[in-house]
Amino acid sequence: MSSNKQPSETNGSGPVDPAPRPTRRxxxxxxxxxxxxxxxxxxxxxxxxxxxxxxxxxxxxxxxxxxxxxxxxxxxxxxxxGPSTTARLSRAERETERLRAENARLNAKLAQTQAALSIMGKAHELLASLAESTDTPPPSSR
Known part of the structure; x- marks a missing residue:
């Protein structure tokens, strides 16, 4: 018998797990x-x-x-x-939370879009008034 065993083998049974897996509490x-x-x-x-x-x-x-x-x-x-009732409730709660988060995200996006449209409308009015003021001929100085 030789003592050339690998450190991970013991009694020929295969590799030894270096640390046992923790058990769930x-x-x-x-x-x-x-x-x-x-x-x-x-x-x-x-x-x-x-x-x-x-x-x-x-x-x-x-x-x-x-x-x-x-x-x-x-x-x-x-x-x-029963566990099915608890699972169903928690599944419903998770779905409700997901929908609430999506609703909040979409409401924020809607508010941002409305603000952008308002700004675009004001910019359009400003550009239109500037275009009108440049189209009128300047008063003659004679």
């Missing part, structure tokens, strides 16, 4: 509700301390709050909403 509904309640109850300067202590990001709390607010009125009768 999952949170229970009770944990999410508790964190959201604590976050909302925290004073302005201490909200980030809650996030640091729990190892969370602001986007987690935003997403959980949005999900709670979307499901609470519809799910108040039986206490839980």
């Amino acid at each position: 999952s949170f229970t509904a009770d944990y999410k509700a508790a964190v959201v309640a604590e976050y909302e109850a925290a004073p302005h300067g201490e909200k980030s301390a809650v996030l640091r202590r729990e190892g969370l990001f602001h986007s987690h709390v935003q997403e959980w709050t949005r999900a709670r607010n979307a499901v609470a009125p519809a799910g108040s009768t039986n206490g839980s909403a």
